Amino acid sequence: MLHDPTQLDLMFQALADPARRQMVDRLSRGPASVSQLAEPLAMSLSAVVQHLNVLEASGLVRTEKLGRVRTCQIEPQALRAAEHWINERRLAWERRLDRLGDFLAETNDES
Amino acid sequence: MLHDPTQLDLMFQALADPARRQMVDRLSRGPASVSQLAEPLAMSLSAVVQHLNVLEASGLVRTEKLGRVRTCQIEPQALRAAEHWINERRLAWERRLDRLGDFLAETNDES
């Protein structure tokens, strides 16, 4: 579940759009309604709702409707999953570089 | 340069495709040629080259051609930039939750 490839597709796809990243950025400072998310964006409310649906489908954002206002929150576990995928690959690469450095240092010592 | 929004667009877009993530995963274990990247993928070599161009344009991968073989490497700085963007938002959210927890604990002490 933590490593579902299609979930990663959805999360990275969601983060690939600047409007959606701006929404996530806003939500990182606290919950917000749809209108509050829309306010700084130069597009229709309808477009914002569609972006929000993408974010919700990706698992990055969770929403709850009370009365007529829908309140949105970040889902930190999803952010952590995306972060983790990248981090593992970067660390694998860097560990490989370290081993290579050790090897070169050793073979130099034997000269 | 580290926080160029269009660079983040390109990086997250690049990571949104499972074939491209598989290529990055392969490269995290060491450099590879185009054919080596293509080998586990069920698509034409031409398609792989197109994916590779996306990865290169995003800055996640750097390539160098020697003779007729193009060798590909991960660019860890780019991975770090994507990782960092996510991490900052997640930490902002979690710090906020901590402050909220502290506040609730304090107001409870005053009962």
Place this chain on the structure above:
DNA sequence: ATAATAGTTAAGTGATTGCTTCAGTATTAC
């Protein structure tokens, strides 16, 4: 009851994606 607010849904449109095939160009092997 009426009106304003907050959001939802559907249809349409032009641009972009993720492939394909086919026809190339260098480079290396025989």
Place this chain on the structure above:
DNA sequence: GTAATACTGAAGCAATCACTTAACTATTAT
């Protein structure tokens, strides 16, 4: 020189994207 290898580039195509407008449904305020 001929052939095999390792890509490269262009054209085409169906599907998806990021919007728009317009019509709609709830909920709250007066």
